[in-house]
Amino acid sequence: MIANHRGEIPFVVLIIPFLLGISVGLNFTHATDVTPLTILFHSLSFIFIALNLTYKRFNIYKYRWLGGSLMVGILLLFGCISVINYNELNRSTHFSKTTAQYAIVKISNEPVLKNGLFRFKADVKESVSNGKQTPVTGNLLITIKDTSAKNLYYGDELLIPANYKPVDPPFNPAEFNYKQYLAYQNIHYQSFLYPHQYAVIAYNTENAVVAYSLRLKQRLIQKFKAGMTDTSAVAVASAIILGYKADMSSNVLQAYSATGTVYVLTVSGAQVAVIYLMLSWALGFLWQYKYGRLIRAVIIISILCYYALLTGFSPAVCRAVLMVSLIVIGKTYSRYINSLNLLAVSAFLLLFYDPYFITEVGFQLSYIAISGLIIFRPIVYSWLKFKNKWADKLWGLCSLSIAAQVVTFPLSAFYFHQFPVYFLVSNLFVFIPVTIIMYTGFIYLLLPQIPGISNALAYLLDKTILIMNKVLTFMEHLPFASINKIWLSTTEYLLLYAIIISLFYYLYYKKSWLLQACLGCLLLLSISISIKKIYAQQSNSIAFLNLHKHIGLVIKNGTKAVVISDLSDTDKNYRYSIQPYLDSSGISTISVYNLKQDIQSAFVLKKGNLIQFMNKRLVLFNKDLSDAPLNKKLKTDYIYLTNNPYAAINSINKNYVCQLLVIDATNSDHFISSVIKQADTLQIKYSLLKRNKSLITVSNE
Structure with missing residues (x-):
């Protein structure tokens, strides 16, 4: 577990208020005056130092909570002040x-x-x-x-x-x-x-050192491209070994994401661990010499720092290098090492350098994953016992994957809105090819170009990556390969972590109150999700989306929706701007139509440019709409003005009575200014989408 007592993990205890302070400060990053906070910080620090110097005289040791409370306040304020000061907009020289x-x-x-x-x-x-x-x-x-x-x-x-x-x-x-x-x-x-x-x-x-590292990285990427034949394999090798993902295709990235193995495409602790294990094995003979331990430590730390430089000082690599370096130093001097405490030290140092690191998804995922492995993996591993050595090793890998996936699930669902069902199989599968790729890739890059040997290494690297890609793509398309459209609120995200932590601790300590806490959080989570589902099923709305040069209307009836747009559902703009809204709204049935199609569904009727949705009437006013006058003015709730229609306001004023004129982002700035001027003169109420948030009208009728 974590430790036998808190004295083993002082940085774990101290980093909690520091993280809380940074989180609070992120909500006030535009606060230009931190003087009151700074004064309070220095006051608490002075009181803390004074009490520690005079604790015998005033018999303060009786009040144990006093020192701890002051330390919590100091660290909380320090985190808050550091993140506010780090925001460059708060500097007068910006x-x-x-x-x-x-x-x-x-x-x-x-x-x-x-x-x-x-x-x-x-x-x-x-x-x-x-x-x-x-x-x-x-x-x-x-x-x-x-x-x-x-x-x-x-x-x-x-x-x-x-x-x-x-x-x-x-x-x-x-x-x-x-x-x-x-x-x-x-x-x-x-x-x-x-x-x-x-x-x-x-x-x-x-900086000459960073410039050298970036140019060297480009030369190494070119070496991959020169020796390997498949472009997707080159992209994966560059991502896994060098952290270069600019050439990664969306299809390959989706296959790794859907199978829960996208972490292998990020340079992180895994690569640092491979280098560390390789160097530990190669330098093992130094243990027998007088200064061998020190020499070994210097060589390992130097090479790890060089690798961090090669990857452009990736935060994940810096974190891993820092932690491994602390472990190497501890082993060199035969110190007892608590991994969780070292993890907290590395996090504290990195956040002291850049408090915005806490906002990076990779930073959060890796720290939570490593913490989960340290704390929860032994619990999972203890569930089953095998006498067979290979069965035990296989279960060890399974327990590793289960602990990491479970502890990162809330974060992954919160950010990526999906859960890979076959994560255990896919993680077990990628273990061997990723190991081959990393060792082969490192050797291929370190060796000079040697005819035969270099070609063989490049061929092995190429084929291993292609096989891994094909298997993961196959798994991605298996039935129920992933659970998608998971949209969690911040409260639900925190409740999920409360459930996981209390359940694992109950399995270890067997305390009934932990099980009660777990069930209570599960009940609250169920209520929250149920309320969202009920609201999604009962709500109806028309959404006028801001798609810049494109048109987007979403007419929602419970969990069904009609999308009217000039974009197809495979277009990247549709997936970026329309699909997230559909998924977050709990819509399960979607019908997509272009602007010229007529619609006759259970809840939407469209004939030409006229749309009827329940008791709401909408007119699509574009260049296709005839300027011929109507027999009498048509009453409508919304007129959707798009694509710079000629003489729009005059025609609208003559033929329609509308509650709201919606001007979308496809109209030019000149046209919009003209329309707004006329609308103000005629006292026509309007809503402008260009450079503004989309308009969503909600109706439960």
Whole structure:
């Protein structure tokens, strides 16, 4: 289990209020004045130090809770202050707070080409206005549509126009929050550039060590491409060994995700463990020498740090390297090591460096998975006993997979909304090929090009990955391969963890109150899910979605929905913006129609541009709608204005009486401003979707 007493795991105890403080601070990241919190932090720290110096005089040792309470308060405030101060928008020198014509930026990560666009993160160094340069700070996401951008590298300095814009928030329900995702990387603005809108003014001005590592990574990826024949195999090898996922296809990624093995595509503790085991075996002879232990520790830690550098200092690798290094140091000096305490130390150090690490899904998953293996895996392993050595080893692997999958299930369901049913089989299967891939890949990259040997290693790597991909793709398409459309609220997510923790502890300690707590949380979770299902079955709505250049209407009747859009259900924009809303709303039956199709379903009737849904009437007003006057004005609830129809307001005013005019994002800015001006004059109520959240009208009639 965790430990015999709390003295073995001091950092586990101390990191809890620190994590809580960071979590609280994330909700107040735009607080510009942290002076009151800072004063309180220093006051509590002073009191804590003073009490520890005078505890004998005042007989304070009687009040054990006093020191602990002060420490909790200090760490909570420290976490809160650190995350607020880390937000670059709270700095007076941020580039968004100065007016400029141009900006000098430095590329701070590796430019990636995807869908014909080069995208990279840049540090804004100076703003330029009327020839005057002012030092500024801040990160900027730059996207360039220009083939010559392939010559840009980490460390290059560019002169760009200062026409950056804030990142858009999600406009549709359940849509991926890209704005928040970038904000947690301290990126709040973006710039889109075309040819001749930027100029390189300096080359290779950034950290030489990081630049070397990124260029070396590219050379190693090119070595994979030169020796291996299949592009998907190259992408998987680059992801598993080097952490480079830009070439990964969505189909391959989906196969790994649906089978619960997507973690193998992320450079993390598994790769560090393989390197550590390889080095431990190779350097085992050093134990017999006087300074052999120290030399062994220095070599292992140095190589692990070099591997972290090679992967671009991935947080997962840094975490694993830090933890393994602590274990190596402990073993070198024959210290007792509590793995959970070391895990807490590594988390504390990483979060001290960058408190936003806590928001990364990979960071959360890996820490929870490792904690689960340390705490729960022994419990699972104790359930069955085998006398046969190989059966026992197989059960050991099964217990490993069960503990990791169970403890990460709430987090995976919360973020990815699915659960792989065959996770045990798929995880057992990938164990052998992934081991072969990692060892073969490392040897292939480390060895110089040797005719015959290099070709054989590349062939083995190629075929192993292809076999693994085919088997996982087959498993992905098996009946009931995964449970999808799992949408948990934050409360349900926490209840799930409470159920898992209390159940496992009950199985270990056999305390009745733990079982009662587990059943109580299970009851609350069941009630919450039931309420959501009842609401989904009884609610009816019309959703006018903001799809930028596309049209999207979702008419919902309980768990059934009709989607009217110019997008097919296989389009990536449909999957990104429409499908999440359908899934999160509990819709199980979906019918997709294009704009010109007539509809006659159980709850929707569409004839031409007129739609009837229960007692609601809607008109699709586009260029196809005739401008001929009607015999009398038609009463309608909504008029959906799309694709810049000519003389829209005049025609609407003559032919319709509507409660609300909905102007979608397919209309041009010029057309929208004209329509809004006329609507205000005629006192027509309207709702604008462009650069605004989607409109959802709810009706239970």
